[in-house]
Amino acid sequence: MINKEHLMRDLQLVREKSPLIHNITNYVVTNFTANTLLAVGASPVMAHAIEEVEEMTSIAGALVINIGTLDTPWITSMLKAGKAMHSRGGVIVLDPVGAGATKFRTETAWKIINECHPTIIRGNGSEIMALINADVKSKGVDSSADASDALESAKLLAKQTSAVVCISGKTDYITDGERVEQLNNGSKMQTLVTGMGCTSSSMVGVFAAINPDAFEATLHAMALMGVVGEMAAQISVGPGSLLSNFNDLLYTITPQQLANNVRQ
Secondary structure (H helix, E strand, O other), X not given: OOOHHHHHHHHHHXXXXXXXXXXXXXXXXXXXXXXXXXXXXXXXXXXXXXXXXXHHHOOOOEEEEEOOOOOHHHHHHHHHHHHHHHHOOOEEEEEOOOEOOEHHHHHHXXXXXXXXXXXXXEEEHHXXXXXXXXXXXXXXXXXXXXXXXXXXXXXXXXXXXXXXXXXXXXXXXXXXXXXXXXXXXXXXXXXXXXXXXXXXXXXXXXXXHHOOOXXXXXXXXXXXXXXXXXXXXXXXXXXXXXXXXXXXXHXXXXXXXXXXXXXX
């Protein structure tokens, strides 16, 4: 079960420490992700130029690699940044966006896993299943599998990679291959806003930058995304207003409100 005292502590620490999070992410979500991290109190940087990623990673609290809009130069930058972060024992979060949709995406995700050794892997059900079973196909960047269907794949992936694995969906699951925690917050309306999943991965990086327990950090980040998404949906008329209300609530939510509203 989630430790609510630790959950509240971590939200406060994010706001106090404002960790620098280096995102090599897709250009569809860059603005939303940056604004969301700013709203929670973190300091985002979006840098993918091969000439600077190694230096940028050296000052970051976490590196988030998102393969949503792949091309070869970006992959080279991802690998360079990931290897540099791993060499100094830093936090790496991988979001294998669209794994299973194409061979290129699945192979790229595994190349990053094998060469950079991510601390945490966060994806939807289909993406996580596709990393274990090449015959699984995802529907573009959307999941065609329930998070619960992917749980056994997530456990296996965690054991194979020594990473904490998070599956997002109607219910979120976090596992290290042995332990499993689930979260039941969130709103279906969040699926209508591009970048919620990608931003969840960056939020995981935020919490992992201030909490050395990767399992607990992932649990806390996903709890925040779910609680705030649920609260925002209650006062929104559609995905447009959700976008605005989500960031406003990230900025204003108190640690006690977060703890009071999390559901497992």
